[in-house]
Amino acid sequence: MPELPEVEVVKQSLEKYILNESLLKIVIKNKKLRFPIPVNLSKKLSKKNILNVKRFSKYVVIEFKNELFLLIHLGMSGTLHLTKNLKYSKNTNLSFYHSKNLPKKHNHVYFIFKKFLIIFNDPRRFGFLKLIKGKTILKNYFSKYGPDPFDNNFNFGYVKRYLSKKKKNTKNTLLDQKFISGIGNIYASEILNYAKINPLKPSGKMSNSEINRIIFYVKKVLKYSIKQGGSTISNFHSIKGKMGSYQKEFRAYNREKEICKNKSCSGIIFKLNISNRSTYMCNTCQK
Numbered sequence: 001m002p003e004l005p006e007v008e009v010v011k012q013s014l015e016k017y018i019l020n021e022s023l024l025k026i027v028i029k030n031k032k033l034r035f036p037i038p039v040n041l042s043k044k045l046s047k048k049n050i051l052n053v054k055r056f057s058k059y060v061v062i063e064f065k066n067e068l069f070l071l072i073h074l075g076m077s078g079t080l081h082l083t084k085n086l087k088y089s090k091n092t093n094l095s096f097y098h099s100k101n102l103p104k105k106h107n108h109v110y111f112i113f114k115k116f117l118i119i120f121n122d123p124r125r126f127g128f129l130k131l132i133k134g135k136t137i138l139k140n141y142f143s144k145y146g147p148d149p150f151d152n153n154f155n156f157g158y159v160k161r162y163l164s165k166k167k168k169n170t171k172n173t174l175l176d177q178k179f180i181s182g183i184g185n186i187y188a189s190e191i192l193n194y195a196k197i198n199p200l201k202p203s204g205k206m207s208n209s210e211i212n213r214i215i216f217y218v219k220k221v222l223k224y225s226i227k228q229g230g231s232t233i234s235n236f237h238s239i240k241g242k243m244g245s246y247q248k249e250f251r252a253y254n255r256e257k258e259i260c261k262n263k264s265c266s267g268i269i270f271k272l273n274i275s276n277r278s279t280y281m282c283n284t285c286q287k
Helices: 004-018 041-045 135-144 156-163 170-175 185-195 208-227
Strands: 025-028 048-056 059-064 068-073 079-083 107-112 117-121 128-133 269-274 277-282
Touching: 004 048, 004 059, 004 079, 004 117, 004 208, 025 041, 041 068, 041 128, 128 135, 156 208, 170 185, 170 208, 170 277, 185 208, 185 277
Parallel strands: none
Antiparallel strands: 025 107, 048 059, 059 068, 068 128, 079 117, 107 117, 269 277
């Protein structure tokens, strides 16, 4: 599943093409995704200009006039493809996962613009689209999530208060979208290795120093991954056909039996399962 950096790459890719463009119409080929696509989606958004393209957590949020917001969640295998003609063999992948071939049977939604169209393709159909009317309703929809890692509200005071009575281990706390939004399995392992914190440590027992390290490395790791174009796990390419490269910088994730990269550490990365998720940690600096 794409995590915050990869969704941010999608958002930036989309923004270059669709900002201030008029969406002519939407063609729905299959409305049975994770949640049914609203039947009136095309009627509500056709011939409306796109005012803004944002990201919150793992959502791409497209803003239209009259406070209409289209939320796109890619799920496990959703991708967005841009093509300037109807020959689907020549398309630009805007998403986390890049497929050389675009099986037409998985093309569920077409967003048609004057000079190009964008295709939402999702073989596993865990992705979804949601239409929201009004900024207040949008705010309420996202109120179940914790702050974005780059939000000023994600600070020492907030983290200290949230963790004060938590018994959940630190790895699962980072994955808890109610605590902080957008972090998934890959980056949780990376952040904890940078911070030299045992993923099994009860989050409520973290010291002030450890809390400060968590905050610092959450921002640093995610920001650097975005700069690198995300992590290519399954043939991800940017809009220019360039692969994401953060996977070359992994400190822990998918590095089982390799030497830890932290300074002055000669420990070995090992793999364990936490809540049925693969977790990677150093046997020395993350004791």
